[in-house]
Structure formats: C-alpha cells, structure tokens
Amino acid sequence: MLSALTTPEIAESYRILAETDGPIPLKEADKRLGADGSVARLLALGLAHVLPHDPPVLAATAPVPAVEAALAQKQHELNAQYDVMVRARREAVQIRQLADQQGQEASSHRLARVLTDSDDIAALSNTIGTAAKEEHLTLETFRYDLPLTESSAQPPTAASIARGVRHRSIYETTFLSDPVGAVIIESCAAAGEEIRVLPQLPMKMKITDSSQALVALTPTGSSAALHLTSPVAVDALRHYFELLWRDARPLGLRPSPTTGERERQRHEIAALMRQGLKDEAVARRLGLTPRTVRRRISEFMQELSAETRFAAGAEAQRRGWFEDPDD
Structure with missing residues (x-):
C-alpha cells in the first residue's frame, strides 16, 4: 500500500x-x-x-x-x-x-485552402489526426518523392487509441510486396490501426472527425494539397472512403483458396523456409504479410505434429511436399 x-x-x-x-x-x-x-x-x-x-x-x-x-x-x-x-x-x-x-x-x-509549402503540408499531414475525437481515415498510395523509410510510418498514438478513436486506413497492395512498406503496415496495425488494401488508389487523403480533410493535389501530395473544412465537402469524401473501404480486402486475408491452391501455397512456404529465407522474405516472395506467413507456418507445424521448424521441414520432406507437384 x-x-x-x-x-x-x-x-x-x-x-x-x-x-x-x-x-x-x-x-x-x-x-x-x-x-x-x-x-x-x-x-x-x-x-x-x-x-x-x-x-x-x-x-x-x-x-x-x-x-x-x-x-x-x-x-x-x-x-x-x-x-x-x-x-x-x-x-x-x-x-x-x-x-x-x-x-x-x-x-x-474560406472553407478550403490550397497548400503549396511542403513543410506546411508535412506538418498538417502529421498532426491532422492527433486531436481526433471519434475517427481518423487515411488513403495511402505507394507514391513518394523520396525513398520510403520505416520512419515514414505514422501509426496512431497510444493516447488516441486509449480515447477510443477509430483509425482506419486503406493502402495500395504494393506496400505488401515492398520490404519497407510491409514493415510500415505491420507497425501501424500493431499500434491499433484497422487496415485494408486495394490494388490501386486514386490519391492520398486524410479525414478527421468529419470536420477536416487533407487531399493530395499531386501524385505524392508533397508539393500541393487541399485542406478542407467544409462540412459538405468533408462528408462527401467520407462517403467516398466508405465505398472504397467496403471493396477493400482486410489486411492478411485473401479470397478463400481452393483445396489445391491452399496445398500449393503451404508447400511454397515450406519450400522457401527450406531454402533459408526469413519470414519477411517469404512474405515478400508470396505477396503476404509476415504475420500471415507466421500464422500459416504455425498451422502446418501443428498439422505435421512438429515442435520445431526443423522438425516440420523434415516431416514435410518425408511427405514429399518439396517434390514438383506437376511431376
């Protein structure tokens, strides 16, 4: 006490x-x-x-x-x-x-203003969601002026999550096949962000609490952006986001494969592990997230009754998983 x-x-x-x-x-x-x-x-x-x-x-x-x-x-x-x-x-x-x-x-x-200073745009992009009370929405294309780094990630803060703010983001699927992009998505998901992916997005955009939006006016959005505080315009953009969200694929999920496809994917993961590839490299090679790869590995280790990955590889070899399925 x-x-x-x-x-x-x-x-x-x-x-x-x-x-x-x-x-x-x-x-x-x-x-x-x-x-x-x-x-x-x-x-x-x-x-x-x-x-x-x-x-x-x-x-x-x-x-x-x-x-x-x-x-x-x-x-x-x-x-x-x-x-x-x-x-x-x-x-x-x-x-x-x-x-x-x-x-x-x-x-x-004035309910809208065009920003052309890159520092002003970056500052607003980093802070537009910090004071969110209900939700923060993001569209993130894979287009950047400079090489992507892990510091480019903007995960929700712990304080925001604790307040009950819902963070939802849609990323282009290119992020999943890029080493740094995959790390960025994983870090944001780990921080509490709900993530879905689409093959292509038309622009970068951020919306906070139906009160303001930041829309890129160039492919990267770093040199010109539109800051909107018009309730009518922001609501229209929210509606557009919801349409995209409905069609987007949740992170880590893929269309249910047929039995044959599932078998091939499982064998591919085991074969790449046998070659010495790390989980992240396997994920990039197969277009999955590292978290999904680790989950699949855990699943087939359980199926093979293997306590270690080495034992799983030996059992998979014994069962002929590494043979060419077309032979």
Missing part, C-alpha cells in the same frame, strides 16, 4: 524502520535505512518521528496512522494535478477559440 501511495524506496525505508527492534539513533538512520535522505522523506510524509532522547532517535509511525498520512499526501498531490488539468483544459479552450476567431477574421468565408 505504501509503495502505491509513495514510492517503493520510501516504503522499503519505512519497513526497515518499523521492523527494527526499537528506535535507532538519528545520526545512523540514513545509513541503516538504505539511502541518504531517507529520514527527511519519512519525516516529511509523517511516516516517522524523532524522539527527544539523548542522543535523538528515530521511530516509525504506527502502521495505521502511517498509511493515513501517506493517503492524505497522495490526495493532496492528486488534487493539485487535477487543478493543473482543469487550468490546462480551460486555457486550451481559450487558445482554440482565439485560433478559430483569428482564422475567421483572416478569411470568414
């Missing part, structure tokens, strides 16, 4: 003091309690008190009053933090109102 209300170090110092046979000399207390400053921390929290002996000694507060004192201090700290949060929320509202007012004064009738 004291560890939760204070810190593990303070709780340990109190335990040592409380279990000591009688008070301990004040001068020796820090050393015996394990760290410099232990006495000061215990006294400040009311977990110990000094008895006016000659020389003075340190005694532990009884357990019940000690817990009550620590609880009172924690309540005080939480109240202070709550006050900070209330002030911060109030000031954030004021800042938002001021920004909205300034935006209206700058252009009271």
Whole structure:
C-alpha cells in the first residue's frame, strides 16, 4: 500500500524502520535505512518521528496512522494535478477559440485552402489526426518523392487509441510486396490501426472527425494539397472512403483458396523456409504479410505434429511436399 501511495524506496525505508527492534539513533538512520535522505522523506510524509532522547532517535509511525498520512499526501498531490488539468483544459479552450476567431477574421468565408509549402503540408499531414475525437481515415498510395523509410510510418498514438478513436486506413497492395512498406503496415496495425488494401488508389487523403480533410493535389501530395473544412465537402469524401473501404480486402486475408491452391501455397512456404529465407522474405516472395506467413507456418507445424521448424521441414520432406507437384 505504501509503495502505491509513495514510492517503493520510501516504503522499503519505512519497513526497515518499523521492523527494527526499537528506535535507532538519528545520526545512523540514513545509513541503516538504505539511502541518504531517507529520514527527511519519512519525516516529511509523517511516516516517522524523532524522539527527544539523548542522543535523538528515530521511530516509525504506527502502521495505521502511517498509511493515513501517506493517503492524505497522495490526495493532496492528486488534487493539485487535477487543478493543473482543469487550468490546462480551460486555457486550451481559450487558445482554440482565439485560433478559430483569428482564422475567421483572416478569411470568414474560406472553407478550403490550397497548400503549396511542403513543410506546411508535412506538418498538417502529421498532426491532422492527433486531436481526433471519434475517427481518423487515411488513403495511402505507394507514391513518394523520396525513398520510403520505416520512419515514414505514422501509426496512431497510444493516447488516441486509449480515447477510443477509430483509425482506419486503406493502402495500395504494393506496400505488401515492398520490404519497407510491409514493415510500415505491420507497425501501424500493431499500434491499433484497422487496415485494408486495394490494388490501386486514386490519391492520398486524410479525414478527421468529419470536420477536416487533407487531399493530395499531386501524385505524392508533397508539393500541393487541399485542406478542407467544409462540412459538405468533408462528408462527401467520407462517403467516398466508405465505398472504397467496403471493396477493400482486410489486411492478411485473401479470397478463400481452393483445396489445391491452399496445398500449393503451404508447400511454397515450406519450400522457401527450406531454402533459408526469413519470414519477411517469404512474405515478400508470396505477396503476404509476415504475420500471415507466421500464422500459416504455425498451422502446418501443428498439422505435421512438429515442435520445431526443423522438425516440420523434415516431416514435410518425408511427405514429399518439396517434390514438383506437376511431376
């Protein structure tokens, strides 16, 4: 309990003091309690008190009053933090109102603006979904001005997921066959993003809470983009996204193969493993995600009653999986 209300170090110092046979000399207390400053921390929290002996000694507060004192201090700290949060929320509202007012004064009738500065576009692209309250939608084509890197990934933040924001993205299937693209998709999916894929997308686009959208005006979107805050326009783009989402294939899923196709795919995975390819390389070769490959491997290891991949390979060899199916 004291560890939760204070810190593990303070709780340990109190335990040592409380279990000591009688008070301990004040001068020796820090050393015996394990760290410099232990006495000061215990006294400040009311977990110990000094008895006016000659020389003075340190005694532990009884357990019940000690817990009550620590609880009172924690309540005080939480109240202070709550006050900070209330002030911060109030000031954030004021800042938002001021920004909205300034935006209206700058252009009271403008519901769309064209961005041509690459830094402005990149900044808005990175932050448009950070304050989402309900949902954030993305269309991501495989078109970039610079080589794609893993740092290009923009997975949802843990705070956004914790707030219950739903993140949905549609990627072009080229991502799955590209080593870096596959890593980007995997990292975004692991962060909580719902992902589907289509063979081709017409443009890059991001939509947040039906309130704003960022639409690329060039293939890569880095040199020109349209920022929309018109409710009518944003709603139309949301409707378009939903149509694409309905037709897109969920990540990791493929049309149900026939028995023969399933057998060939399983044999292909086993054969590539036998050649020494890693899961990621197998995935790229077969147009699957690494996660799907690992799941398929687990499935046929179970089917072959193999505890290791080496054992699975040996059993697959025994069953003739590596023979040419056309022979």
